[in-house]
Amino acid sequence: MASSLLTNSSAMTALQTLRSISMQLSTTQNRISTGERVATASDNSAYWSIATSMRADNAALSAVSDSLGLSAATVDTEYTALTATLGSDGNSGLTKLQALLVESKTAGIDRTKIQAEITQIQQDMKNTANSATFNGVNWLSTTTATPTTVNLVSSFSRVGGTPTINTIQVTVANYSLYTSTTTGILDTPTSGVSIDNMNIGTLTDSSADQTTIDGYITQVTTAINTVSQSAANLGAIKNRISNNSDFVKSLMDSVTRGIGQLVDADMNAESTRLSALQTQQQLGVQALSIANQNSQSILSLFR
Template structure:
């Protein structure tokens, strides 16, 4: 039935066009933002998961930065420790050379003293981010023998866990101004400390040569302890670097996971856009045809 009061065809065409326009707006928004789910309105569950994962990813980025800082700190300490090994080797060699009778040990001591000054300078200069693990003062109120590097951030059933890599710097301390308990300023088995060894007054007497031999042994013992400390630092540095690589890979994996949830497939959206644009044009044309039916009815009365 044709009616002037109610144009059913026009109403149907208008509803179809409105639906098409709504879908077109949705597709255009996805293309503009790059997201299939950009707000909670699009998909509340996916939006909630993606928002939480993005937040955790930011935390992981902070962990990666902390690991980088920790690695740089350890690298500074390890580099200083390597230089220390070289200098202590030289002191040991000079002590061995000084065992030769008739040598001017006062002159040799001048060289040893210069090396001792270098050792202290290296330890004091091994600073990164206001951290020094080689030259310390255990009597300072701010002193802490355990250094920590944030290593991971995880969420399990809503419970957040932060793991840390710990380093005991009592194993790496070369100097301790509070009680001289560092590797270089503490007395070794024969009562000699590398930092204070002085052979200038030694003679060729049997007792002095025995004392000199004890100095060589003590320097060798200190060298072994320094080597152990360098090994510990190297192992901790390696662990931090491996953890940093893992956190970087984990961050990328979480980014991909979020993308799977909320990213728009641009190829699919582009195809949909073209199809909806055609539907929109057809809808406009259909509405125009439906509206012209009233004019056709009027012509019947002419």
């Protein structure tokens, strides 16, 4: 090959090789520093677009998870108050009230004293319902401003560009013990008397009064069945929320893994590539240095 002062082909080749190695080295260093193989759209537009959409989905799932946590706390509050009103231990609530009414059927018993206990139970149940508030929400003691139905966000999914948000619908009237319009489970009157205001203090052993007490017992028994069913429904909703919450968290982990498979850099491979490129860079610099020495060799011919 002819030697030339104007065109150093060897140096040009070495320079091009060194430039290519430097670009690859820069790419590898960026992957190592960011931990991502696809950090920008220019790295791989298709994978970057998919990963961006999946990250948006994960953000939505995170919001669903937070909403499920809030819903779980609300339902748990209402459930706890319902079971307290029910008084499953027999020493409080509706079960105790039923027992006192049955006791009041005893001939010659002092019903005034029994009524004193009944009054305390009535007040206690109402206080329990009024206290069943979480984040300003109360399904047991409601007003006309309380929504008739509540939708609890349970899941999020997206097919193509169409998102779908599923909810668990709660009918508040099924759990209302007291309402401002006296249509709740415990304040709805039957023949002018509700569980909230029934009073046996003035009743006697007469047949008519005994029949009245029988009616009160029937009312309380019906209320026990209704509240038990309401508590069972809330228990089922609690389980559903818990299952959905576990699923959403697992789904978020799955989506995160999917994103990682698309864009994460293989650090073992990148580390190996970095060492190789650094070695190639050193050799390229050496090759360029040798190629540039050709000009000095030509110069020596003119000495």
